[in-house]
Amino acid sequence: MRHYTEDDLILYFYGEHRSRKDVEVHLDQCDRCAASYRNLAGTLRLVETPEAPERGDQYGLEVWQRIRHRLPEQEVSWWSVWFRADRLAVAGAFAVLLMAAFVAGRWWSTPDSTTAALTPAKPPAAASAGSGSGSDDVRERVLLTSVADHLDRSERILTDIMNAPAGQDISAEQNWAEDLISASRLYRQDASDAGEHSVAVVLDELERSLLEIVHSPSRATAANLEEIRRRIDAASLLFKVRVLGDELRQRERVNTPRPRTRAPQTS
């Protein structure tokens, strides 16, 4: 007879076990599991929801009074910049002018087939540069946001590991690190492709540390933890992750409302 683990019983207690019916049937037949479950449920029932101190009807107003002078600038979304009424009006007027120019061209221009044949064709990249730059900007913004979020999550794991006492079960951090590794690889590749080498380098270092965390024993000894921390410290990884995260958020904010006129490339 297959007995259920404590984890299974915890999931069952919270109504999240995938084979709820099977567990139910088993608990009816197996004294050992039934006793374990009774014990678990009995303990968890001791943990009652704490009653939060009451806050009056005016509480929301009090919170508002405390924060109203501290409200920061709102981050502006890229689409809201372009969909503001005044910009829409300008865009509309521009579209009308463009249409008028097209119609006028159809009526008055007399294309010379020989001249047309001699005019060199634009390379496809140059021809599509106008429309492509918009989507590139959006891609860049999405990448900035995603990598910044990824760095935030990674920072949490690193901080947890740096503060973990010896002998603590770090399996939750390991599972979390495992979830992040594949994302880290993709972002590193994207960053390399986009020429963001400094970002790629930090992501590479981060990936190594995440791998080390994943491959350490779940109940890490002082020596295991020391080894992981030494690598994190040696690469100043936590610091780099924080700084890079902040930098990407800054860039995201600066990039978002940027108007169409682009600064010349200096590199």
Added chain:
Amino acid sequence: MDATNVTDLTGVLARARRGDSEAFRLLVEQHSRRAFQLAYRITGNQQDAEDVVQESFIRAYRQLSRFEARAHFATWLHRIVANCSVDLIRSRRSRQDHASMDEITPLEQPHSELPDPERLTESARIERSVATAMAELTPLERAAFTLRHYEGRSIAEIGKTLGLGTSATKHSVFRAVRKLRTALEPLRGES
């Protein structure tokens, strides 16, 4: 909430997203109490919960453009409050590296229910033990357990809220439950 309120809320949100601070004030007034309740359950401390509520609204205001109009503002704010609470516990712990027993504050009782010596009953003792055991959890375990046990959120929702994968979320809950069982087992033996 009736249909009129939903429409009103949509309008208020749209105005707040355009930077209308008066509209944002309405959101603060409407959601502060619920935010406080969650922050208190996770942090276990009134003053910390107050700080979390303020920080959460400031964070929410800054990031309003990221909020999708189709989503529920309450759910989005709930996520921010949970993460602010985790951040606060984390920063508090790194400041007080090795917390003394005095610093492990059991969940404070509402003033009306402060137990006098006669009412220092078995349940109060259990409550204190639970609070002490909760204070021993890591910030993530504490948040995951609070959301699962007190708030009744599913593993999937908790993962989304805390930015964790399903497996990491489950393990945070499992570890929290194991630690609480270890701490509370003697009480079960006595009762």
